[in-house]
Amino acid sequence: MSTKKFIYLNRKAPYGTVYALESLEVVLIAAAFEQDVSLAFIDDGVYQIIKGQNTDGIGMKNFSKTYHALGDYDVNKIYVSAESLEERGLSVDDLMPLTYEDEDDDWAEKTSIKIISNVQLTKIMSEQDVCLSF
Amino acid sequence: MVNLGDWNKEIAVEMAQSDDIELSEEHWDVINFLRDYFEEYQIAPAVRVLTKAIGKQFGKEKGNSKYLYSLFPYGPGKQGCRFAGLPKPTGCI
Numbered sequence: 001m002s003t004k005k006f007i008y009l010n011r012k013a014p015y016g017t018v019y020a021l022e023s024l025e026v027v028l029i030a031a032a033f034e035q036d037v038s039l040a041f042i043d044d045g046v047y048q049i050i051k052g053q054n055t056d057g058i059g060m061k062n063f064s065k066t067y068h069a070l071g072d073y074d075v076n077k078i079y080v081s082a083e084s085l086e087e088r089g090l091s092v093d094d095l096m097p098l099t100y101e102d103e104d105d106d107w108a109e110k111t112s113i114k115i116i117s118n119v120q121l122t123k124i125m126s127e128q129d130v131c132l133s134f
Numbered sequence: 135m136v137n138l139g140d141w142n143k144e145i146a147v148e149m150a151q152s153d154d155i156e157l158s159e160e161h162w163d164v165i166n167f168l169r170d171y172f173e174e175y176q177i178a179p180a181v182r183v184l185t186k187a188i189g190k191q192f193g194k195e196k197g198n199s200k201y202l203y204s205l206f207p208y209g210p211g212k213q214g215c216r217f218a219g220l221p222k223p224t225g226c227i
Contacts, residue, residue, distance in 0.1 A: 032224065
């Protein structure tokens, strides 16, 4: 099977619309088909991977645990916009620790999250075959 | 099955019997793994992920699709998840 470079841009808050959950599902499907998958979290999308999510009051499924499975699917390029974090008064410590095990380094656990500037993100997007925005 | 909470071991045995499978300890290793994975991540793992994880947990000789298909001839994802009372894995065809 041919492999393409996919990046999924996540720009919306996790609940209230179905975009975040739908994005996560297609990410897992693309990864199951062994594509080269990257994720970017921009704008309110950064709230999708924030720690301590609780949906008790809104009657929606809390799917935040599923982001921890991304490493198992070899999705280990998770870019987060530094500007978007800063605008919301957030830092990397407010995000869930998403990790993967590096097969080439004796299965050492490494972080998948990279905080990058919007300029760097533009460059990464230009290197992709497919760019999908949610 | 409609409700995840309705599952129990007898249901799994019953479902397997109607597929002409008698559940062995090896079957239960996979079924329990699938249920634990779902509990932790809220999804059933794709076959590729399952294969890798089974190999890591139960030994390399079991971490291949040939072994898993020998246990679940209709597919470890589709049939295994059905016995485990879980939805089909995301990306399962």
